[in-house]
Amino acid sequence: MRRILFALLIALVTPLVLLTPPASAAAIAKPAKVAKPVIQPAHLTVNPVTHALLVAAVSVGVSVRELRAEWQHVAICEVSGNWSMTGPLYSGIGFLNTTWDEYGGARYAPLAGEASVVQQIIIAMRVTHGLVPDQNGCSPGGW
Numbered sequence: 001m002r003r004i005l006f007a008l009l010i011a012l013v014t015p016l017v018l019l020t021p022p023a024s025a026a027a028i029a030k031p032a033k034v035a036k037p038v039i040q041p042a043h044l045t046v047n048p049v050t051h052a053l054l055v056a057a058v059s060v061g062v063s064v065r066e067l068r069a070e071w072q073h074v075a076i077c078e079v080s081g082n083w084s085m086t087g088p089l090y091s092g093i094g095f096l097n098t099t100w101d102e103y104g105g106a107r108y109a110p111l112a113g114e115a116s117v118v119q120q121i122i123i124a125m126r127v128t129h130g131l132v133p134d135q136n137g138c139s140p141g142g143w
Helices: 002-019 023-029 048-060 064-079 097-102 117-127
Strands: none
Touching (some): 048 117
């Protein structure tokens, strides 16, 4: 009787054992969960001078490249394209030193000719209220 019960038990358990995968096979069958990296937003540092130039270009409906090209023509007309020109009366693209100071240029440099081209353009856009002067109105005496 024991043998019959034992044989019956073996007959019932064997299919269950064969159908159940071993622990190591279960680990292989299901891929382990990999923690996804946490993506932090990039901290963008926008240069305020570059941002101001972009705003100036957008305000007149041109690209930054076009705005710079237009002001290059002014610089050629005013001071033979010498953006770093300094002198007692005017500097940069033809600013009087008093005009440079009055429109906030001193925050960049004491004289316009000591400021970068972009900084000079930003102040120039303030002086001209967002307009680029035509090159037919060159003023050798400065602005």
